[in-house]
Amino acid sequence: MKIGIVLYPTYGGSGIVATELGKELAKIGHEVHFITYSQPVKLGGFNKNIHYHEVRVSDYPLFTYTPYELVLTSKLVNVVKYENLDLLHVHYAVPHASAAYMAQQILLSQGIEIPFITTLHGTDITLVGKDASFEPVINFAINNSDAVTAVSNSLKRDTLNYFKVKKEIKVIPNFIRLENYQRNPNVLIRNKYSPNGEKIITHISNFRKVKRIPDIIIAFKKIIEFQPATLLLIGDGPERDNVERMCRELGVCEYIHFLGSIKYPQDVLQISDLFMLPSETESFGLAALEAMASGVPVVASNTGGLPEVVEHGVGGLLHEVGDIEEMVKNAQRIFNDCTKYKNQALERAKSFSIDQVLSKYIELYDSLLSVQC
Secondary structure, three states, X not given: OEEEEEOOOOOOHHHHHHHHHHHHHHHOOOEEEXXXXXXXXXXXXXXXXXXXXXXXXXXXXXXXXXXXXXXXXXXXHHHHHHHOOOEEEEEOHHHHHHHHHHHHHHHHHOOOOOOXXXXXXXXXXXXXXXXXXXXXXXXXXXXXXXXXXXOOHHHHHHHHHHOOOOOOEEEOOOOEOHHHHOOOOOHHHHHHHOOOOOEEEEEXXXXXXXXXXHHHHHHHHHXXXXXXXXXXXXXXXXXXXXXXXXXXXXXXXXXXXXEEOOOOOHHHHOOOOEEEEOOOOOOOOHHHHHHXXXXXXXXXXXXXXXXXXXXXXXXXXXXXXXXXXXXXXXXXHHHHOHHHHHHHHHHHHHHHEHHHHHHHHHHHHHHHHHHHO
């Protein structure tokens, strides 16, 4: 198959999953074309069967805001036509699904049929979707996709609650390639952040308010009262200044390290003892899955798709959103039985191996193309 994948090329979960999906498809012989405004961060260098098409946006004096959706639509038309693609797989409803629909209609007028699949990842539904001004476009884009998938049952329920969706939504979870997370930890890096055997606690996110990083800082201050520990914060975003200020106010800066955005966070996860994700909502929780695949137990909020990833008592513990005292107690429980939780985390992660998930996408692709024939 010749497959076009449309994605956001950033560090977010949707971009990572879409990139890894394309790379796995290419490994088994499919021709994959990534279509986005910059090279995906996890794409790497030269790869057999992989092509990248940049959506180059110019400044138009006529427009106050650059019309990315229109430029993307034109690029999709050209790539489908001249690369003879069999189907498009777009990640995110807005603007990717709406652009794919427009491209599909343009191509149809030229005698070219191309089906497209829309995968919903979360923010397009739970945040953007709550803005009523987007509702007609998202509704239309989802209902006019040839197939729709969501990364969790929770996200599927949210989509059905927020929108008038008539299209069947198939749940296909996010995934990982286990061997990418199970290398030997770097002892030198471990000793750098834990020179005296301190427990290493890690968090990864885009530092938005929904991630509730201040909860981690407050919980961490309580944790170090009974357990020497270091906190590693990976990522960056609008809340970073606020979090840094909070660290100074609570007097815990010497124990906390801001590492910024890291291309391969598994290098840090492999030296960690605990991962915290106290988000207000998560459609899936890819960072939690990456932690478990690295053998790191997880303390997370009992919200959204997180309970579908982190089974309470099996490789991790859940708490209600904002319950900092329970976060601290759960951390202590894990530290007291770290070997059990570590082994359970690794075992749980196997349920989301790429080997189990990839076939579901291929079956979906085949079903669309067989209908088209």
